[in-house]
Amino acid sequence: MAESPTTTVQASGVVPLRRNRRFQTLWAGSAAAMLGTCIADTAYPLLLLAMTGSPTLAGAFGAVQFGASVLFGLHGGAVADRYDRRRILITADTVRLVTALSVAVALLAHRLTVPHTLLAAAVIGATMAYGGPSRMLALRAVVPPEQLRQALSQDELRVNGAALAGPPLAGLLLGLGRAVPFLATVLASAAALGASVAVRFDPADAEQAGSPGADEGKEKGAVFAGLRYLFADPTLRATVLVAVALNVAGSAMLLAVMVLLRNHGTSEAGTGLALAGEAVGGLLGAPLVTRLHRALAPGALLLLVAWTAPLLFGVLVLAEGPVAVFGTLLVMSLGVPALRVMLDVLVFQQVPEAMRGRAVAATMTLLMGGMPVGTMAAGLLLDRLAAGTVLLVLAATLAAGLLPLTLGRGLRGTSWPRS
Structure with missing residues (x-):
């Protein structure tokens, strides 16, 4: 139970x-x-x-x-x-x-x-x-x-x-x-x-x-044992894949926002202020972790946090000036601490102790790997499309990936593991 x-x-x-x-x-x-x-x-x-x-x-x-x-x-x-x-x-x-x-x-x-x-x-x-x-x-x-x-x-x-x-x-x-x-x-x-x-x-x-x-x-191949364990568990697999997707889309979004702000004539200092909204949102979201975990099961929390990204990507297209971007990034980041703690809890309470180091390392490696992939993809897109269009492409791609998880029954039946 x-x-x-x-x-x-x-x-x-x-x-x-x-x-x-x-x-x-x-x-x-x-x-x-x-x-x-x-x-x-x-x-x-x-x-x-x-x-x-x-x-x-x-x-x-x-x-x-x-x-x-x-x-x-x-x-x-x-x-x-x-x-x-x-x-x-x-x-x-x-x-x-x-x-x-x-x-x-x-x-x-x-x-x-x-x-x-x-x-x-x-x-x-x-x-x-x-x-x-x-x-x-x-x-x-x-x-x-x-x-x-x-x-x-x-x-x-x-x-x-x-x-x-x-x-x-x-x-x-x-x-x-x-x-x-x-x-x-x-x-x-x-x-x-x-x-x-x-x-x-x-x-x-x-x-x-x-x-x-x-x-x-x-043992041969044991270095990848943590990775195999993560992908064998449906809830862990979905959580890790969504977290990686958010990292890819998020890093791509930041580059597109930088270009968008520059096109609007924002100074480098103003751009720095706008991007700080992500860290401020994380700080404000940390005290909300327990409340969100109390109110939502893992699958519902995962989908709630994930869907805020494509929705707010669209808002960023309309945002003008660093203050509006700062506020949008702040709201987008409020649920991220709850999602990170959720992943941590699932790994810590479900992965056997003898494999926990490899599971943690696999998670860290996957999340880090998503950032340069997103930045590179955004750079290629920005060479061909306007920054606002790139944000809409990112939103549509992320939403398309989330839709099957949202309509499926797997995540809706998840529950928190026993301590």
Whole structure:
């Protein structure tokens, strides 16, 4: 019998989440790591542009970092299922700290080169692939099941807060000196490493990750076991595919909106303000997670959040100016935290522990892979069509994909898994 998400009353003796020192310490370290990543994602391309004057080399940083994350993503999940996750996390954070420090020192010594910077991009991408699944599972391992949604809602604040603060902070710090934002990433990496060292995960979790029972990760093709498990479960399959489709369409939509705003004469600062609506919507949507989960079954929630995208794509065609775009993106993003937490809950509560790292890594890899696909598709379309037309094409394509799921009976019969 499935359990409703309304079960939020804490059992006797359960420490309130705000007083859970292990979770809050790990969360603070994860927040520092995320903020450092968002600063780096803006500062490195700007630095390369200033060093070389080449937009291609500036864009190469993100391409190399993303490529490394995807290349090692599934293997990172297999490693998380076979070895002690705390050691993996400490190793990844240490490598990331050393990499950030090497860039900052080279800048201060006026000896930073383009190959050094691109090597840093590859290392950062690899540490995300190996450390990401272990960090996600660590946060979830130190909270009791009845606090899982509350913990995941707080984690949404970390993600959206860093996405909102990182880019402008990177620009501000870069204005103070070329090395300043990279010194900030050193401090962020040190904070993340300190949290990983300070907190021990549950013994059962550490033993499971490194136990002989996890040796199935050594079997041929076991790296893809998490991916196979996701697609074998109807609810997980539908949720992952819809999430990937939203990522593809969303990244394509953002590029089309940038072009649309430019055609309307909006400045770069105005465009930045408009696009910030996505992160603000995520911040405002995080407190709504529990209410939406209480009110809707997984299938209904999935379809509700998914259908807002094509509907509001049409609104963006009519929006004029950054304020209107900001408001539309804000509304579009309100339900995204509930959808992300839903996917997290389904994976955490339905996937066996011995396979959880690979399932998390598979999900992360699929979602990351959708973003460049969407941007590339939008670029090709924008070379041939007006920005407004591209938005309508994206809306129609997404709606066509959602229609069979909406009319079918599979998602309507879903329910929340037992904790």
